Amino acid sequence: MPRPISATVSVSSLSHNLQRVANGLQQSCNAAKPLRPRVWAVIKANAYGHGIDQAVQGFAQADGLAMLDLNEAVRCRELGWTKPILLLEGFFEPGDIAVLDEYCLTTSLHCQEQLEMLAAAKPANPLNAFVKLNVGMNRLGFSEYAFPDAYRQAQQLQQQGILASVGKMSHFARADDSPVTTTQQLQVFNRMTQGLPGPFSVCNSAASLTAGLWTTVSSDEEQWVRPGICLYGSSPFEDRLPDALGLRPAMTLAAQLISVREIPRGAGVGYGHVFTASDAMRIGIVACGYADGYPRHAGTGTPICVDGVRTRLVGRVSMDMLAVDLTPVPQAGVGSPVVLWGEGGPSVDEVAQAAGTIGYELLCAVAPRVPRVIAV
Numbered sequence: 001m002p003r004p005i006s007a008t009v010s011v012s013s014l015s016h017n018l019q020r021v022a023n024g025l026q027q028s029c030n031a032a033k034p035l036r037p038r039v040w041a042v043i044k045a046n047a048y049g050h051g052i053d054q055a056v057q058g059f060a061q062a063d064g065l066a067m068l069d070l071n072e073a074v075r076c077r078e079l080g081w082t083k084p085i086l087l088l089e090g091f092f093e094p095g096d097i098a099v100l101d102e103y104c105l106t107t108s109l110h111c112q113e114q115l116e117m118l119a120a121a122k123p124a125n126p127l128n129a130f131v132k133l134n135v136g137m138n139r140l141g142f143s144e145y146a147f148p149d150a151y152r153q154a155q156q157l158q159q160q161g162i163l164a165s166v167g168k169m170s171h172f173a174r175a176d177d178s179p180v181t182t183t184q185q186l187q188v189f190n191r192m193t194q195g196l197p198g199p200f201s202v203c204n205s206a207a208s209l210t211a212g213l214w215t216t217v218s219s220d221e222e223q224w225v226r227p228g229i230c231l232y233g234s235s236p237f238e239d240r241l242p243d244a245l246g247l248r249p250a251m252t253l254a255a256q257l258i259s260v261r262e263i264p265r266g267a268g269v270g271y272g273h274v275f276t277a278s279d280a281m282r283i284g285i286v287a288c289g290y291a292d293g294y295p296r297h298a299g300t301g302t303p304i305c306v307d308g309v310r311t312r313l314v315g316r317v318s319m320d321m322l323a324v325d326l327t328p329v330p331q332a333g334v335g336s337p338v339v340l341w342g343e344g345g346p347s348v349d350e351v352a353q354a355a356g357t358i359g360y361e362l363l364c365a366v367a368p369r370v371p372r373v374i375a376v
Contacts, residue, residue: 002371003287004255004256004258004287004335005253005254005255005256005287005288005292005370005371006253006254006255006370006371006372006373007251007252007253007254007366007370007371007372007373008251008252008254008342008343008372008373008374008375009050009051009054009250009251009372009373009374009375010248010249010250010251010252010343010375011054011057011058011374011375011376012058012375012376013058013233013248013249013250014050014054014055014057014058014059014231014232014250015058015059015060015061016247016248017230017231017232017233017247017248017250018039018041018058018059018061018062018227018231019061020230020245020246020247021039021208021209021225021227021230021231022036022039022061024208024209024211025037025039025208025214025225027211028211028212028214028215029215030212030215032215033214033215033223037203037214037223037224037225038063038064038222038223038224038225039062039063039064039208039224039225039227040062040063040064040065040066040084040086040201040224040225040226040227041055041059041062041064041065041066041227041231042065042066042067042088042226042227042228042231043055043056043059043065043066043067043072043076044066044067044068044069044072044088044228045068045364046072046364047232048228048229048232048360048363048364049251049363049364049365049366050232050250050251050363051372051374052072052075052076052079053075053079054374056076056079056080056081058250059231062083063083063084063224064083064084064085064086064106064224065081065083065084065085065086066085066086066087066088066226067085067086067087067088068087068088068089070087070091070096070099070105073085073087073103073105074099074103077103077104084106084128085103085104085105085106086105086106086107086108086130086226087100087105087106087107087108088108088226089108089110089140090107090108090109090110090114091107091114091117093117094117094120094121097117097118097121097123097127098121098123100123100127101123101124101125101127104125105127106127106128106129106130107127107128107129107130108129108130108131108132108140108169109129109130109131109132109150109154110131110132110140110141110142111140111142112146112150115150115153115154115157118157118162118163119153119157119162121162122162123162126158126161126162126163126164127162127163127164128163128164128165128167129154129163129165129166129167130166130167130168130169130199130200130201131147131150131151131154131166131167131168131169132168132169132170132171133147133168133169133170133188133189133192133193134147134170135170135171135172135185135186135188135189135192136173136181136184136185136188137170137171137172137173138173139171140171141170141171144188144192147192148192151166151168151196154166165198165199166197166198167198167199167200167201167221167222168189168193168196168198168199168200169200169201169202170185170189170201170202171202171204172185172186172202172203172204172206172207173185175203175204175206175207175210175213175236176206176236176237176238177237177238179210182207182210182213183216186202186213186216186217189202189217190217190218190219193219194218194219196219197221198221199221199222199223199224200217200219200221200222200223200224201223201224201225201226202214202217202225203225203226203227204225204226204227204228204236205227205228205229205230205231205236206236206237207225208225208226208227208230209227209230209236209237209245229359229360230245230247231250232249232250232251232363233247233248233249233250233251233342233347233348234247234249234347234348234349234359234360234363235247235347235349235359238353241347241349241350242347242349243347248343249341249342249343249347249348251341251342251348251363251366252339252341252342252343252344252345253288253292253293253294253339253340253341253342253366253370254337254338254339254340254342254345255286255287255288255337255338255340256286256287256334256335256336256337256338257284257285257286257287257306257324257332257333257334257335257336257338258285258286258287258321258334259284259285259334260282260283260284260285260326260332260333260334261282261283261285262280262281262282263277263280263281263282263283264277264280265277265278265279265280268315269283269314269315269323270314270315270316270318270323271315271316271318272316273315274299274300274315274316275300275314275315275316275323281325281326281327282325282326282327282330282332283314283323283324283325283326284306284323284324284326284329284332284336284338285321285322285323285324286304286321286322286323286324286338286340287320287321288320288321288322288338288340289317289318289319289320289321289322290317290318290319291319291320291367291369292320292366292367292369292370293362293365293366293367293370294317294322294340294362295317295351295352295355295357295361295362295365296316296317297317297355297356297357298313298317298351298354298355299313299316299354299355300312300313300314300315301313301354302351302354302355303345303346303350303351303354304324304338304339304340304345304346304351305338305339305344305345305346306324306326306329306332306336306337306338307329307331307332307336307337308337308344309328309329309332310328310345310346311324311325311326311327311328311329312324312325313325324338341362347359348362348363
């Protein structure tokens with residue numbers, strides 16, 4: 001039989017999480033902003049490890065999709081997606097522009113080189129674009145000093161028929177943990193884009209879930225938000241778990257016990273004996289390790305569920321196996337089900353916190369050797 005481990009992706013949970021975001025946006029509408037912003041569902045990195053095909057199906061009600069990879073964008077079109085697609089990093093070389101043209105892709109523009117490539121390429125059909133302003137993330141985007149001229153160049157390309165719609169966008173660095181910083185960044189965006197025509201987009205997952213934040217953008221133009229990790233059932237906030245936000249896990253990593261043993265007091269478990277039993281106990285060995293994408297740096301105490309009972313990981317995670325404390329699960333035996341994270345187990349965020357990382361990394365890191373099961 002195949003090794004007893006799988007990652008189940010729930011398409012209905014993807015849809016639920018998208019609707020949760022849309023409902024929250026709708027509830028925060030006010031007299032100044034009576035209509036909720038349009039939603040780009042972010043599906044970069046193979047939909048955060050969940051699969052492009054599943055994302056297109058689960059996010060069918062989104063107004064658009066956003067990603068990085070040209071091949072993934074083309075795949076969305078091949079699957080029948082006809083609504084907007086935004087390339088968050090834009091294009092990388094002149095040859096990419098023909099692909100944007102053929103598949104009607106919207107591009108971000110974050111550097112002078114992209115503007116120059118566009119001017120030289122002269123695509124057959126005008127492209128939609130968003131000019132990116134750096135408001136403090138300091139990754140991509142034009143500085144406050146350079147942004148006005150970059151936007152003017154984009155408008156000139158629009159007049160020449162190279163660009164169609166020209167919008168403005170930015171990205172918050174601390175929407176998950178610092179309202180003060182986010183407010184300051186929003187003020188910069190409002191000041192720099194005041195009076196500029198075209199749609200705009202600033203909100204990531206944390207900002208999209210922060211009640212009313214999007215309504216403080218001064219522009220009356222069409223607005224888009226870009227939720228990402230929350231669509232997959234993981235929280236963008238360190239102090240709030242997904243359940244508190246009404247999110248459902250879209251991926252469940254599950255396995256089985258393949259060995260159960262009694263060990264005496266003082267016995268060590270696993271490589272390095274980093275765990276030593278303080279009393280006689282039962283431990284179970286799970287068919288999951290760091291080669292499957294489970295974090296090697298997860299230590300003793302990391303939550304895990306065996307046969308529906310919450311318990312803990314013990315010792316060091318091996319390449320193909322890890323050990324669990326079966327003290328709370330006396331009925332467990334070989335073949336008992338184990339949930340590493342997801343439905344019926346700890347959230348991916350709880351596992352990530354125990355391992356000193358974030359849920360994004362764990363979801364994206366599940367290895368190709370783990371079979372995917374698609375649940376509609």
